[in-house]
Amino acid sequence: MLSPLIALLERYMPLEPAERQALQELANQPRRFPAGADLVLEGDRPKEARLLLSGQAFRHKTLADGRRQIMSFHVPGELLDVQGLFMTMDHSVCALTPCEAAVIPHPKLVAMFEAHPRLALAFWRMNLVEGAVFREWMLGIGRRDAYARVAHLFCEVLIRLRAAGLSDGARAAFPVTQQHLSDALGLSAVHTNRVLQQLRGQGLLSFSGGELVVMDWAGLQAAGEFDPAYLHLSEAN
Amino acid sequence: MLSPLIALLERYMPLEPAERQALQELANQPRRFPAGADLVLEGDRPKEARLLLSGQAFRHKTLADGRRQIMSFHVPGELLDVQGLFMTMDHSVCALTPCEAAVIPHPKLVAMFEAHPRLALAFWRMNLVEGAVFREWMLGIGRRDAYARVAHLFCEVLIRLRAAGLSDGARAAFPVTQQHLSDALGLSAVHTNRVLQQLRGQGLLSFSGGELVVMDWAGLQAAGEFDPAYLHLSEAN
Numbered sequence: 001m002l003s004p005l006i007a008l009l010e011r012y013m014p015l016e017p018a019e020r021q022a023l024q025e026l027a028n029q030p031r032r033f034p035a036g037a038d039l040v041l042e043g044d045r046p047k048e049a050r051l052l053l054s055g056q057a058f059r060h061k062t063l064a065d066g067r068r069q070i071m072s073f074h075v076p077g078e079l080l081d082v083q084g085l086f087m088t089m090d091h092s093v094c095a096l097t098p099c100e101a102a103v104i105p106h107p108k109l110v111a112m113f114e115a116h117p118r119l120a121l122a123f124w125r126m127n128l129v130e131g132a133v134f135r136e137w138m139l140g141i142g143r144r145d146a147y148a149r150v151a152h153l154f155c156e157v158l159i160r161l162r163a164a165g166l167s168d169g170a171r172a173a174f175p176v177t178q179q180h181l182s183d184a185l186g187l188s189a190v191h192t193n194r195v196l197q198q199l200r201g202q203g204l205l206s207f208s209g210g211e212l213v214v215m216d217w218a219g220l221q222a223a224g225e226f227d228p229a230y231l232h233l234s235e236a237n
Numbered sequence: 238m239l240s241p242l243i244a245l246l247e248r249y250m251p252l253e254p255a256e257r258q259a260l261q262e263l264a265n266q267p268r269r270f271p272a273g274a275d276l277v278l279e280g281d282r283p284k285e286a287r288l289l290l291s292g293q294a295f296r297h298k299t300l301a302d303g304r305r306q307i308m309s310f311h312v313p314g315e316l317l318d319v320q321g322l323f324m325t326m327d328h329s330v331c332a333l334t335p336c337e338a339a340v341i342p343h344p345k346l347v348a349m350f351e352a353h354p355r356l357a358l359a360f361w362r363m364n365l366v367e368g369a370v371f372r373e374w375m376l377g378i379g380r381r382d383a384y385a386r387v388a389h390l391f392c393e394v395l396i397r398l399r400a401a402g403l404s405d406g407a408r409a410a411f412p413v414t415q416q417h418l419s420d421a422l423g424l425s426a427v428h429t430n431r432v433l434q435q436l437r438g439q440g441l442l443s444f445s446g447g448e449l450v451v452m453d454w455a456g457l458q459a460a461g462e463f464d465p466a467y468l469h470l471s472e473a474n
Binding site: 064067088110123124128135137144186 | 296324354357362372375378379381422423462466467469472
């Protein structure tokens with residue numbers, strides 16, 4: 001059941017049998033969340049951590065007037081609310097598609113980290129990659145024009161879904177609305193839509209009905225000035 | 238020498254004598270960096286970690302055409318390149334003022350984490366707060382108008398410098414140029430300058446010669462829609 005997590009951690013660090021066993025013991029009856037449901041809410045002080053087992057989710061935060069920013073998209077194997085292990089959630093995590101998550105009591109997780117300090121480092125490393133994605137998005141929202149921003153996001157999504165075994169590298173189910181996209185990109189829906197049409201008109205991608213098809217990977221990568229280094233996908237420790 | 242680090246960690250978690258001792262053993266001859274020097278560079282795969290002991294620093298990343306985004310400002314006690322413990326640096330860290338940093342060999346840090354797993358969790362928690370700051374900035378850059386963005390940044394800076402013992406809560410040395418500010422805010426220098434004059438005209442703050450003086454904290458907080466919850470300053474574990 002925890003194979004997406006183990007695959008993700010083993011990408012970076014060979015696990016010892018005792019470590020793999022300790023991870024397997026985190027497994028329990030997964031909880032299901034319908035698309036659009038929040039898995040954890042800003043202001044919560046959860047007593048368990050949610051590990052995504054299937055489906056896609058996203059982090060978001062909303063201003064008092066309702067303007068929303070999406071901060072990241074997530075794939076199976078990722079711990080969605082590790083922040084809750086130490087402090088109050090300062091943002092929410094929402095199911096983009098129907099999701100299954102293992103809900104792991106914090107004491108169980110902490111006991112595992114104390115018994116297997118290398119696993120704490122492995123989870124921390126996973127968390128650092130999330131920080132790298134936040135920074136890359138910040139660079140994009142702050143300094144890239146709308147065209148590069150949209151292209152960059154689709155490059156990232158395709159690469160991450162492929163790494164999670166959810167894409168063949170050309171097509172992927174990514175059922176976001178244009179509102180999700182614009183909230184992730186810091187753009188208006190109108191502006192996002194204009195760029196999408198431009199990318200489609202240039203033969204780089206098509207995106208409809210929640211399906212992303214990349215027709216020209218090199219072209220899309222150039223349009224987004226996309227360098228996957230910040231995803232640290234192939235860097236073993 | 239490591240008192241800023243110990244103060245920072247103890248804000249969240251009471252340390253045991255053996256843990257405090259293990260932290261003290263990280264100390265060594267600090268390295269000095271002049272203002273404007275990079276402490277660690279994008280693309281580096283460092284063999285040591287840099288712990289800021291005095292001065293202020295910032296994270297930044299630059300697009301191919303030279304447009305820069307600053308991702309965070311840092312105060313003493315913070316580990317500046319924990320990312321380098323696990324992977325290649327995907328951004329640089331620069332000294333804003335003259336800085337001193339303890340340069341700690343990675344094996345020494347990892348040995349400490351394996352011997353004292355609670356310390357790994359404490360450093361991880363420190364790192365999670367950094368992630369929270371990235372998300373808050375992303376929300377600001379993506380969704381706040383320029384006026385709220387500038388006010389929000391000055392609120393954050395004042396609160397964090399005060400928590401680090403570098404401000405009395407009304408004044409602080411924060412020697413950024415308007416270029417630094419606009420690179421942190423995702424704005425043009427002209428736009429940043431206009432908002433600064435507006436905030437000054439409203440009697441909320443003055444900012445010149447690298448000195449920030451907040452005249453009306455409640456007013457500035459309202460202007461920036463600033464809620465310090467994301468800094469998790471007073472949340473013990």
